[in-house]
Amino acid sequence: MSLSPSRHQPSPQVVKQAIQWSMRLNSASADPRLYRQCEQWRTEHPDHECAWQRIQALSSELSHSFQALPGSGAAFEALENSAQRLGRRRALKLLSGVAVLGSAAWVSRETVPWEQWQADFATHVGQRHSYQLQDGTRLQLNTDSAVDQHFTAQQRLITLMRGEILVACGADSQSPAPRPLRVQGRHGLFESIGGRFVVRQEQAKTRISVMEGSLVIRSPVSPPVQVKAGEHYSITPQHVALLQALDMDAAAWAEGLIVTKDMRLGDFLAEVGRYRRGYLGCADDIADLRLSGVFRLEDTDKLLAVLPQTLPVKLSYRTRWWVSLQRQA
Missing domain, CATH: 3.55.50.30 (Phage tail protein beta-alpha-beta fold)
Known part of the structure; x- marks a missing residue:
């Protein structure tokens, strides 16, 4: 499914509907017809899909954080079963409370579930999703990723909040004066007029891989670096370095x-x-x-x-x- 996201927040009513759909699909009685009905609801309006993605990202982040705790498998299954009998609001409160009490690292991370909730696009662990942006750019999110989109008359900017994205962009179709596409990450700004590239952001470094076209890395620790197709770079707070051939296909x-x-x-x-x-x-x-x-x-x-x-x-x-x-x- 593709969409251009709504720039305003989904209404509380739409968010409530997304929560209700999520609870119904997580129940033991969910059947294929219910999945089709939910899919139809999600395609009725961009706000529906936006609310759905944020609910799924938040729920997944809470459950993932709790499951990572030692000995939590059986306890989490019990909580999941209990959550089916609770209102969604109470269930999320229960899961988040247990996760916070059980793991100080969860609450101290730079990127927390609420930041994903604010993202225009997000995926949970194991999910990948593709979007068609309003200017024709194709944006693909890898597992456990979140991005914001900021398009104005002067710029096309994607902010990578966490995770990994594949961007396929071309000439600006919406402006007489072409606006370069920029990706803002933790370790720098990456600018392309046209091309296909992957940005993978980790806590200590960001990796850039260009498949087609070219890209410019703008970092506080280096002059601008031109990246050509087939090249890979690592960007840290200390340096920008060309990488040798990777041991895996970046895209x-x-x-x-x-x-x-x-x-x-x-x-x-x-x-x-x-x-x-x-x-x-x-x-x-x-x-x-x-x-x-x-x-x-x-x-x-x-x-x-x-x-x-x-x-x-x-x-x-x-x-x-x-x-x-x-x-x-």
Whole structure:
């Protein structure tokens, strides 16, 4: 589904409707017809989709934070079941209260769930979504990402609040004097007249990968840097550095894939872990094993099940949220 977002906040009534749809679809009695009805409601007005995305992002962030706590699997299942019998407002209050009490790190992060709530576009863990912006730019959000859009007569600006985006932009179709498309991130401003590029923002660094066209990096720690197609750069508060060839395709996630070339197993599991909740890791003695291949993201459990077929490892599921790999005996 594509849309141009409403620049004002959805009304309380629309937000309430989005909450009600979310609760109905999360119930055990939800059927395919209900999903179709919800989809129809979401397409009736941009505010409906905006409210739906923010409800899903907030709910997912709360549940993800709680599930990451040690020993929380069974407790969270009980809370989920109880939440079905509560009003949505009370259920969110319950989940957020438990998460805050159980994890000081959750409340101290720079980007909190309420910031995602304010975003024009957001995805939760494991979700990817594509949008057509009002100027014709195609914007794709990877897992657990949030962006704001600021388009005026003078500028086209996308603010990356968290996560990773793929941007495909062309000539400005709405202004006689072409406005460059800019992406503002934590570590710099990235400007393109036309091209296709990925911006991946982490706490300590941002990575830029250009697939088509060109892009200019503007950072406080460096003169402007021109990035050409096929190049990758890392931007930190200390430097802007050209990267050698990556051990994975930077844009493959947009097609629902992880494509690796001689990638460390430890790094591969960290990448897969971005698309699922809970813990995913491996023993130190197998972290440096290497793998190359094409892996589909729609079911990460099936993806992990492939690994023992190609590497001397075995999977261990302590719970559905705690998966580890050890060396095969």
